[in-house]
Amino acid sequence: xxxxxxxxxxxxxxxxxxxxxxxxxxxxxxxxxxxxxxxxxxxxxxxxxxxxxxxxxxxxxxxxxxxxxxxxxxxxxxxxxxxxxxxxxxxxxxxxxxxxxxxxxxxxxxxxxxxxxxxxxxxxxxxxxxxxxxxxxxxxxxxxxxxxxxxxxxxxxxxxxxxxxxxxxxxxxxxxxxxxxxxxxxxxxxxxxxxxxxxxxxxxxxxxxxxxxxxxxxxxxxxxxxxxxxxxxxxxxxxxxxxxxxxxxxxxxxxxxxxxxxxxxxxxxxxxxxxxx
Amino acid sequence: xxxxxxxxxxxxxxxxxxxxxxxxxxxxxxxxxxxxxxxxxxxxxxxxxxxxxxxxxxxxxxxxxxxxxxxxxxxxxxxxxxxxxxxxxxxxxxxxxxxxxxxxxxxxxxxxxxxxxxxxxxxxxxxxxxxxxxxxxxxxxxxxxxxxxxxxxxxxxxxxxxxxxxxxxxxxxxxxxxxxxxxxxxxxxxxxxxxxxxxxxxxxxxxxxxxxxxxxxxxxxxxxxxxxxxxxxxxxxxxxxxxxxxxxxxxxxxxxxxxxxxxxxxxx
Ligand SMILES: Nc1ncnc2c1ncn2[C@@H]1O[C@H](COP(=O)(O)OP(=O)(O)O)[C@@H](O)[C@H]1O
Ligand SMILES: [Mg+2]
Numbered sequence: 001x002x003x004x005x006x007x008x009x010x011x012x013x014x015x016x017x018x019x020x021x022x023x024x025x026x027x028x029x030x031x032x033x034x035x036x037x038x039x040x041x042x043x044x045x046x047x048x049x050x051x052x053x054x055x056x057x058x059x060x061x062x063x064x065x066x067x068x069x070x071x072x073x074x075x076x077x078x079x080x081x082x083x084x085x086x087x088x089x090x091x092x093x094x095x096x097x098x099x100x101x102x103x104x105x106x107x108x109x110x111x112x113x114x115x116x117x118x119x120x121x122x123x124x125x126x127x128x129x130x131x132x133x134x135x136x137x138x139x140x141x142x143x144x145x146x147x148x149x150x151x152x153x154x155x156x157x158x159x160x161x162x163x164x165x166x167x168x169x170x171x172x173x174x175x176x177x178x179x180x181x182x183x184x185x186x187x188x189x190x191x192x193x194x195x196x197x198x199x200x201x202x203x204x205x206x207x208x209x210x211x212x213x214x215x216x217x218x219x220x221x222x223x224x225x226x227x228x229x230x231x232x233x234x235x236x237x238x239x240x241x242x243x244x245x246x247x248x249x250x251x252x253x254x255x256x257x258x259x260x261x262x263x264x265x266x267x268x269x270x271x272x273x274x275x276x277x
Numbered sequence: 278x279x280x281x282x283x284x285x286x287x288x289x290x291x292x293x294x295x296x297x298x299x300x301x302x303x304x305x306x307x308x309x310x311x312x313x314x315x316x317x318x319x320x321x322x323x324x325x326x327x328x329x330x331x332x333x334x335x336x337x338x339x340x341x342x343x344x345x346x347x348x349x350x351x352x353x354x355x356x357x358x359x360x361x362x363x364x365x366x367x368x369x370x371x372x373x374x375x376x377x378x379x380x381x382x383x384x385x386x387x388x389x390x391x392x393x394x395x396x397x398x399x400x401x402x403x404x405x406x407x408x409x410x411x412x413x414x415x416x417x418x419x420x421x422x423x424x425x426x427x428x429x430x431x432x433x434x435x436x437x438x439x440x441x442x443x444x445x446x447x448x449x450x451x452x453x454x455x456x457x458x459x460x461x462x463x464x465x466x467x468x469x470x471x472x473x474x475x476x477x478x479x480x481x482x483x484x485x486x487x488x489x490x491x492x493x494x495x496x497x498x499x500x501x502x503x504x505x506x507x508x509x510x511x512x513x514x515x516x517x518x519x520x521x522x523x524x525x526x527x528x529x530x531x532x533x534x535x536x537x538x539x540x541x542x543x544x545x
Contacts, residue, residue: 172368179336179362180382180434181355190381194372271371271414 059240067241083225091150103162124156141222150214154207161203165196284312288344306495319481322491323535361431366447369415376411382434401429421452439471493537
């Protein structure tokens with residue numbers, strides 16, 4: 001018996017010992033990604049260099065780099081960046097401020113949910129871009145119109161996900177809280193709110209994507225500045241390099257902001273072990 | 278020591294509306310049960326007979342239709358600080374640390390200061406043998422450790438009556454036996470009265486001063502068996518001849534009821 005025990009322990013320890021891995025093995029995923037991206041960029045560059053593809057249509061990595069360098073060096077990009085950042089901050093910020101409490105209230109009060117659900121559902125299902133002409137009629141073409149479209153694009157995923165989070169809190173936890181004498185308010189703070197956090201963060205992340213779409217589309221209608229506007233005008237004059245710079249900026253912003261949200265989410269992984277995967 | 282009544286259940290009746298059958302189904306059919314101060318009474322009975330329902334009624338989580346439940350002479354109408362439940366595994370709040378789970382009831386009450394709450398939390402964590410785990414989260418603990426936290430959480434508001442609903446059912450056999458004797462230690466040190474539901478007959482005999490057998494649904498108290506084993510029990514009491522006799526007697530008694538249990542209706 002004792003011998004078997006010792007054997008078992010020995011085996012387990014061998015399993016847990018850091019296996020001897022090469023540099024390649026340890027960073028395999030990263031290196032594979034690096035490899036495919038580099039390969040893609042080289043292929044792109046050479047297909048243009050060799051005259052096989054027309055840079056007017058597909059630009060090329062070096063051209064995009066040069067265009068970006070110029071736009072940042074002469075400062076012409078900054079007003080556009082500033083305008084878009086402002087639209088995003090106000091539209092998304094407003095959606096968060098309105099969406100989270102709305103979602104919580106709709107999740108908590110069944111009656112309120114029944115009253116508002118048809119509207120929320122209908123608007124969530126409608127592509128918000130379809131509302132653009134209406135928004136222009138109501139808000140004109142200035143900053144408020146852009147904020148409105150970004151707000152509308154973002155607020156519904158936030159509402160719906162937060163609401164789901166609050167509604168699906170586990171009945172067992174409600175029982176525990178009640179057993180310890182929790183009031184409605186305490187039940188809300190100690191059970192409903194924490195158990196809705198994962199859904200809430202998903203809502204914020206989905207909303208982020210919608211907000212970026214909102215920026216680009218919003219600025220295609222009668223804007224005078226912004227990244228979307230810059231891409232629009234560059235595209236109309238076949239400045240493909242500049243369009244590409246715009247795309248990269250939007251993509252980078254999306255990745256950076258998603259990264260920030262993921263960092264916030266990972267703080268909650270402390271008690272959400274099953275989300276580590 | 279004259280025996281003081283801690284819990285008095287008198288003719289408690291309770292029916293639930295059953296979705297499937299589209300009618301109310303009687304679950305408790307007049308439960309008469311008295312628990313004296315310092316006692317541990319176990320409830321056994323066929324599954325689905327209404328044991329958990331009775332416990333919830335004593336805790337005040339469900340309303341009874343007739344009869345009365347009194348704790349220290351006061352009628353139960355809602356949950357109160359004089360009673361606390363040790364729920365099954367995984368009823369710990371995953372978003373709180375061990376410490377915050379243990380002090381949950383105290384935080385809600387807002388009776389003690391932050392410092393007093395922290396101190397009481399630390400004392401209880403020590404009582405259940407989890408010193409050093411205060412800042413861990415439930416998912417970082419084993420099943421047995423989690424049930425220790427669960428017990429500490431119930432003890433924190435210093436209840437008169439501890440209600441335990443199959444707290445060790447999800448543990449492996451070895452851990453369960455260990456937790457059983459731990460529970461006896463903890464209860465002796467905390468000087469509590471307890472009502473303990475289990476479907477394990479040996480658990481009931483080992484822990485209890487008396488065992489109440491519930492009939493098939495609608496539940497009544499079919500009989501109450503006094504466990505005449507020494508009150509200071511080690512696990513070796515399970516090897517005792519008398520232990521086996523009590524075990525076998527209860528097994529037959531429950532078996533008689535189990536065969537009368539309507540199978541198809543509403544799983545619990
Ligand atoms: N909230 C409820 N609503 C409707 N029926 C319930 C509810 N809780 C329990 N029941 C029913 O009451 C009966 C007894 O359940 P329960 O007390 O959990 O049994 P036990 O704990 O003895 O296994 C079961 O038939 C169960 O389906
Ligand atoms: Mg039960």
